[in-house]
Amino acid sequence: MFDHKSEHIDEHMALLQANIDDMNPEYTSYVMDRLFEAGANDVYWIPIIMKRGRPGMMLNVLVAEERIPDMEAIIFAETTTLGLRYLKAAVHRLGREFAKVETSWGPVTVKLGYHQGQLVQMAPEFKECEAIAKRHGVPLKQVYEEVRRGFADKGDHDGGSQP
Amino acid sequence: MFDHKSEHIDEHMALLQANIDDMNPEYTSYVMDRLFEAGANDVYWIPIIMKRGRPGMMLNVLVAEERIPDMEAIIFAETTTLGLRYLKAAVHRLGREFAKVETSWGPVTVKLGYHQGQLVQMAPEFKECEAIAKRHGVPLKQVYEEVRRGFADKGDHDGGSQP
Amino acid sequence: MFDHKSEHIDEHMALLQANIDDMNPEYTSYVMDRLFEAGANDVYWIPIIMKRGRPGMMLNVLVAEERIPDMEAIIFAETTTLGLRYLKAAVHRLGREFAKVETSWGPVTVKLGYHQGQLVQMAPEFKECEAIAKRHGVPLKQVYEEVRRGFADKGDHDGGSQP
């Protein structure tokens, strides 16, 4: 798999929003899973206060405009909403690359983010760190620390020591 | 009253937003009431963290573009904000219909939602269920359950057993 | 410094949003400070629930479109995000004016807001009230009260007793 992607802006994105105040919260994770599987770029919930002071949840789905119908089919089937909003959005994505960092428990993937050719982000892969923490019985934060240190020690990333 | 409405998209909607960090929270329900009375399609509050780490509230009003001035008059009069934002929005509304469901406490209205001709939502009217719960001294959740069951038993709604 | 500004609408504003679920929350105040210094009109955080049920924070920056690149440089350098969204926004700002109100502890600045020529907002300057509260050992709420009363007693502001 070739994962490198250049920094770019996606112009034709939509942010779908639905305010929900009558749904069993147990459904939230399942709705998210289905939307991600169907191609959502991001899915998240915002706690809100609705009519009559009801604690509601606002479902947010960031998705390419041409995929709106797929998202809607899932949202109307799986949630209790009677409608939803579209907001137009553009998305700026950093250049992305994956690298491997050696640790005492084996290699760990890190995701790198580049802005105008400069390395600005370095994020260890959660799932791999979690697996190491479980397998070796070490604190997850210690795994993250060692990955960060291993990456920094590896040296010249595009000439910069950051991040 | 004829309540049937076909599924459709309202293109010219606006989402008005005002971040408020210096208002007595007692005013929130009154502001909502006034905005709904003046034609807002939806009003809700989002808890946010503002400058100096202040806990603020973001007022959100979804409304047809031509009603923006009416909303603004209320927002500026009733809240403490010195400005507000407009975001353009489109709203997709399901086809809506009201039906009656028989229960042991009498008929209850339910709101039905249709997506592409298929029934996808069924919501008992809160106010009616609440009135029954109070009058008959039964738990509100039991009233909801019986309405849902009564609706399901009624049978073929557009040929589907869902929802 | 001449502070009077007429009521107006800024059409070419952007709302930048980044969902962040892997950042030390200690950085939030610093990020805000840097964005405000670089010309952001507003910066605020919304608590959200992200993938895997993670408690995240959504950074929001309201800014003139031509300043987007400056904001991005700060956001990518100071947060851990790998991307961000742009939403187009327009901002309606009330006419603004500053006035001085006499109190028993000296004059205090208040910010006034006008909608269509009518005074609708009056906000004591937090920093000045806080300084008085500290210096004189009086409750901050008492300082605010006296400023509000002093303003009201001053009389005819544009012919209205409000707010």
Add this chain to the structure above:
Amino acid sequence: MFDHKSEHIDEHMALLQANIDDMNPEYTSYVMDRLFEAGANDVYWIPIIMKRGRPGMMLNVLVAEERIPDMEAIIFAETTTLGLRYLKAAVHRLGREFAKVETSWGPVTVKLGYHQGQLVQMAPEFKECEAIAKRHGVPLKQVYEEVRRGFADKGDHDGGSQP
């Protein structure tokens, strides 16, 4: 009705808490109403994040210990919880008194709070202010302002100008 109450501490109070992640949020206001009617001193909800990252609501009921069984009957009947917690609490209540303040729209009740004989709180009654705002078509915040001013002008309350 004689409303004066001296400042005191209630020692035998309980804080009941139930974490709820599978309930229709429409029930929240009804649950509150029933608990208040049955003698709860306070009822409030805290948004929380539960198992599997689910957005839940924690119901909190502050009540005299001897009323715990009444509260439980309502909580188990009206919510979906399978259990609840008790925390022991003591409650410090200020001395309370009600007074009337004259405004241009008629008298308004205010609630006063005394700590060690000193007036420290003054709160206009929301319901009365709201009724005036509606009847007279004036902003609610203006009603509050005038009540506060009227109270301050009335003069010597226990010898202090505060609050």
Add this chain to the structure above:
Amino acid sequence: MFDHKSEHIDEHMALLQANIDDMNPEYTSYVMDRLFEAGANDVYWIPIIMKRGRPGMMLNVLVAEERIPDMEAIIFAETTTLGLRYLKAAVHRLGREFAKVETSWGPVTVKLGYHQGQLVQMAPEFKECEAIAKRHGVPLKQVYEEVRRGFADKGDHDGGSQP
């Protein structure tokens, strides 16, 4: 496995609380998992606002007093906190029983809750409903509905029609 448990009160429970404002939120699910595996009765997070207006998370762990040391070892190892609080708590648990409900997709387990011998709660098992929704391509809410209906139709549960 014998799952029936009578209604009872556990007196010697503790609520551990730690306010955390400098931890990567990616760790939250892992911390929860480890605490549940080590015997926590409940684990949840409350969004809070801490010193300097920082958005923090309060970790809450409900656990039997004798297990406090196990919880602490995990909390100190896996989070970034320098301390934690103990509050004494008692926990009232409903009588619990599991039952099977037939649906068109096969049997589903439901958890029943009894208060003073009366059935007050009925909760379908999330994991089983989710598995059916995935396998059969039906909306999760439809699975829940059918389980509820199947349970209600099954008839006399301890002589009560509720819930």
Add this chain to the structure above:
Amino acid sequence: MFDHKSEHIDEHMALLQANIDDMNPEYTSYVMDRLFEAGANDVYWIPIIMKRGRPGMMLNVLVAEERIPDMEAIIFAETTTLGLRYLKAAVHRLGREFAKVETSWGPVTVKLGYHQGQLVQMAPEFKECEAIAKRHGVPLKQVYEEVRRGFADKGDHDGGSQP
């Protein structure tokens, strides 16, 4: 200044809580400042939903029991509450020590936390890192990273590589 403190449990602590739904949120930071100055061990706010669905804030103050009266004087003077709750609490504090870590911008203080003699926490001092970030124009997250790395490279801290 001698900063070493051994791990210990403070038994006689109180958690004071006040639910506030009618206060200008601008006062929150000032209230916190005053409480910390007067000896509060911790102060934080929890967003809650109160009577009539009002968005309120719960003030929380963790403090030694003998300081309750000082806290109350401030809370009643500076907020709008008419009462507050006391919950008994014990606080477990890790052993604490401060150390200096060398960085390319000079030494930075780190706070260390020990559980049963084992180093479990290492936290760079925010104020010092912030000052470096400002003075040298480097991202704050880079300062934190370098401090963490410098600490890890310094070697054997109590024989452990963690955290």
